[in-house]
Amino acid sequence: MFDFFAGMFSTDLAIDLGTSNTLLFVRGKGIVINEPSVVAVQQLPGGRRELLAVGREAKDMLGRTPGDIQAIKPVKQGVIADFEATAEMLRTFIQKAHGRKALVKPRIIICVPVGITEVEKRAVRESAESASAREVHLIEEPMAAAIGAGMPITEPSGNMIVDVGGGTCEVAVISLGGIVYNRSIRVGGDKMDLAIMNHIKRRYSLLVGEQTAEQIKIKIGNAYPDDEIATMEVKGRDLVAGVPKTVEVNSDEIREAMSEPINNIVEAVRISLERTPPELASDIVDRGIILTGGGSLLHNFDTLLREETGLPVYLAEEPVTGTVTGAGIALEQLDLLQQVSIES
Ligand SMILES: Nc1ncnc2c1ncn2[C@@H]1O[C@H](COP(=O)(O)OP(=O)(O)OP(=O)(O)O)[C@@H](O)[C@H]1O
Ligand SMILES: [Mg+2]
Known part of the structure; x- marks a missing residue:
């Protein structure tokens, strides 16, 4: 009976804290948050910071912020680079995921890169604890992704x-x-964006932001040539004249730019x-x-x-959401969780 109620009111969560995107899976509900890992803060006198926005809203501010506002990507290369901002981001997402049920302390499983250090593990654990977790489990990302992709991971x-x-x-x-x-x-994808920015700067003396580079990659980028060459108009700032300018880029040069x-x-x-x-x-x-x-x-x-x-x-069927789904599946099957989590 108790188990039945505990299950019913359970707010257990799986979290994929990615460099680009953070996803939250609520047990029994599925994915409830899928937003960019970005935090916007305002710099206050005395070195303090005030949280302005997280997620999608904050990502829209990237590269568009006035002097005292900063849009931060708190996770770098899969690990927490800005502890405070990460904890704030998790707190906000967890609150959003739970709505009014925020009183119940969740069991949380978090996806981490393979081979993260003890210090990095502690940072992940503490950021979840500061967001009121009752019990924190860690699962390695490829393991979660493999479960999410339906691979038979327990077979020999x-x-x-x-x-x-x-x-x-x-x-x-x-x-x-x-x-x-x-x-x-x-x-990963960020290096591809950077390569596109550098190419456009070199070839056209045009400065474009990371967001624009990412859009080019998604819209016309490819890793292997198609029969048809796609083109796209790109707006940026002319390096020489300092004014806005538009150029046309094509899929072949973008593939070439991303080759490294x-x-x-x-x-x-x-x-x-x-x-x-x-x-x-x-x-x-x-x-x-x-x-x-x-x-x-x-x-x-x-x-x-x-x-x-x-x-x-x-x-995989769900390349962006597969990792958190896999962690969510582990959350729902305790024997699997015990088998695959790297710390209990
Ligand atoms: N249609 C697409 N074509 C090319 N790249 C894409 C497309 N959609 C998303 N991406 C890229 O995928 C990357 C984000 O992938 P994902 O959400 O799996 O990363 P993450 O889990 O946050 O990062 P990490 O696992 O490195 O911590 C970004 O670089 C984004 O530009
Ligand atoms: Mg990932």
């Missing part, structure tokens, strides 16, 4: 997942509920395949590679990886 067979996020790319081979091999590089970060990711997958124990490698040859993370939505990225590895490559 090799499963390879490649998660291309905003700040990182993580390659992992999972078998029997554990990560057998992992390779993480600090390259994209090659880094392909290389990470190649090295991982070479270093995977042979039995598991042969499973991967049969089952293929699962691609997830927002960065894997780059047009034709799966095609490129298929060409480069000669293996079957499948895009």
Whole structure:
């Protein structure tokens, strides 16, 4: 009877605290928050800061803020870089997720990069505790992503997942509920945006912001050429004249501009395949590679990886929400949670 009520009023949460996006999954409800990991603060005299906005509202302020207002991305390369801002962001999202039920102290499971340090773990744990968590569990991101993608992670067979996020790319081979091999590089969608900004600056003497670069990548970017070349008009500030200017860019030059970060990711997958124990490698040859993370939505990225590895490559059904969904599934199955969480 007690369990029944505890379940009914449960506010247990899964959180994917990403470099680009933070997602919250409420047990029994599903995903309730999916917003950019951005916090806008106002600098006050005496070094204090006042929170102005979080999430989507704050992201719209990126690159558009007057002097005393700052839009911060508190998570860098998958780990907390600004503890205070992260805690504020989590508090706000958790309140939003719970609505009036905020009194109940939740059990929280948080996705973390593979191999984070003890100090980083403590920062994640404390930021959740300061947002009133009763019990905090940590799960490694590729594990959560693999569960979310429906991979048979508890079977004695090799499963390879490649998660291309905003700040990182993580390659992992999972078998029997554990990560057998992992390779993480600090390259993801953000580096592609940066490469586009640099290209436009060099080629056209035009300054564009990160947001514009990201839009170009999503709209016309690709990792492997199509039959047709797409074009797009881009507005920015002329470096020489200092005035607004518009230029036209095409998909070929954008792919070329992004080639370094994209090659880094392909290389990470190649090295991982070479270093995977042979039995598991042969499973991967049969089952293929699962691609997830927002960065894997780059047009034709799966095609490129298929060409480069000669293996079957499948895009996960929900590349952006898969990780938090996987953590949410673990939250609902205690035996699975015990098996896959890295600290109890
Ligand atoms: N359609 C798309 N084409 C290309 N890139 C995309 C697309 N949609 C989203 N992205 C990119 O995906 C990235 C964000 O992915 P995701 O939300 O998985 O990252 P994250 O989990 O926040 O980051 P990390 O896992 O590195 O901490 C961003 O760089 C974004 O520009
Ligand atoms: Mg991620």
